[in-house]
Amino acid sequence: MSRFDHLDIGLVVRGHGRHYIVESQDGLRRVCHPRGKKSDCVVGDLVRWAPSGSDEGVVEAVEPRRNLLFRQDEWKTKSFAANVDQLLILVGVEPVFSETQLCRALIAAEAADISTTIALNKIDLPGTPSARERLAPYRAMELPMMELALTADREGSAALLTPWLAGKKTFVMGPSGTGKSTLINLLIPDAKAQVGEISVALNSGRHTTTTTQWYWVDAERQTALIDSPGFQEFGVKQVEPMQLPLLMPDLRKHAGNCRFYNCTHQHEPGCGVRDAVEAGLISASRYRIYGEILAELTSKRW
Ligand SMILES: Nc1nc2c(ncn2[C@@H]2O[C@H](COP(=O)(O)OP(=O)(O)OP(=O)(O)O)[C@@H](O)[C@H]2O)c(=O)[nH]1
Numbered sequence: 039m040s041r042f043d044h045l046d047i048g049l050v051v052r053g054h055g056r057h058y059i060v061e062s063q064d065g066l067r068r069v070c071h072p073r074g075k076k077s078d079c080v081v082g083d084l085v086r087w088a089p090s091g092s093d094e095g096v097v098e099a100v101e102p103r104r105n106l107l108f109r110q111d112e113w114k115t116k117s118f119a120a121n122v123d124q125l126l127i128l129v130g131v132e133p134v135f136s137e138t139q140l141c142r143a144l145i146a147a148e149a150a151d152i153s154t155t156i157a158l159n160k161i162d163l164p165g166t167p168s169a170r171e172r173l174a175p176y177r178a179m180e181l182p183m184m185e186l187a188l189t190a191d192r193e194g195s196a197a198l199l200t201p202w203l204a205g206k207k208t209f210v211m212g213p214s215g216t217g218k219s220t221l222i223n224l225l226i227p228d229a230k231a232q233v234g235e236i237s238v239a240l241n242s243g244r245h246t247t248t249t250t251q252w253y254w255v256d257a258e259r260q261t262a263l264i265d266s267p268g269f270q271e272f273g274v275k276q277v278e279p280m281q282l283p284l285l286m287p288d289l290r291k292h293a294g295n296c297r298f299y300n301c302t303h304q305h306e307p308g309c310g311v312r313d314a315v316e317a318g319l320i321s322a323s324r325y326r327i328y329g330e331i332l333a334e335l336t337s338k339r340w
């Protein structure tokens with residue numbers, strides 16, 4: 039029980055600097071301001087809010103979160119969203135995706151206990167076989183995968199996505215130019231209107247992709263897509279170094295065979311992970327990325 043339990047619950051559908059757009063249960067959206075540091079919230083948060091003035095509100099408290107997806111570098115933590123059911127990582131045949139970013143996103147999702155599906159888009163393009171090849175280690179890890187052609191085969195893509203999304207809150211992540219906007223517009227014909235409504239409330243005029251945005255797919259407000267801006271760096275400093283291999287399913291599978299319980303899988307003799315790399319059971323690129331992230335996590339702050 040908290041002293042704010044009598045207040046209405048709202049959903050944070052967009053953050054905008056120090057204020058938020060909160061959707062109340064009747065579907066109305068209004069600008070809300072945080073009362074203090076305690077009411078720092080992110081998209082997907084459920085908040086207790088009170089009216090303030092004629093059409094604004096104050097966030098008094100944030101309800102406990104089911105999960106929080108975020109990235110963390112040396113200096114700051116950047117939240118993506120809270121209370122999501124699943125993550126969709128959209129990569130494209132073009133532009134060629136960065137495997138290190140993909141690994142980092144998967145590690146952050148695993149650390150937050152959020153299940154992930156990788157979707158390869160633009161399979162109408164000739165680079166498709168090599169993109170599939172690059173994803174082979176992830177398929178071998180039994181990560182769910184989907185193949186899409188969001189512009190070339192709209193119906194086929196929608197038919198794959200729609201049942202998978204139904205009733206869930208899905209966070210969509212992916213590098214710039216892979217088709218995130220195409221996906222949102224395919225599934226949410228009134229996406230522009232949903233954003234426009236908010237821009238009017240904020241007086242911001244037009245949509246910027248610099249902020250995370252919650253979209254309802256259906257009129258019943260059961261299915262949601264959460265679209266996020268791109269990013270350059272994806273820090274996973276929230277992870278303890280010893281925990282890192284446990285968040286990478288292919289490494290985790292072989293770490294039990296190491297001679298030392300605290301093996302870092304770098305130089306130790308009798309390392310099950312390095313044996314598996316040599317045997318081709320763990321991809322060389324995944325192992326290299328593991329080493330790079332481990333070095334980052336163990337580097338001393340100055
Ligand atoms: N050939 C092909 N092109 C596609 C497909 N899906 C999207 N595209 C094109 O890829 C380009 C980028 O798509 P967007 O939806 O704008 O990508 P985005 O991920 O939103 O990119 P940002 O806005 O930069 O974050 C556009 O020119 C799309 O038409 C596809 O299935 N096949």
Ligand SMILES: [Zn+2]
Nearest residue numbers: 296301303309
């Ligand atoms: Zn080892």
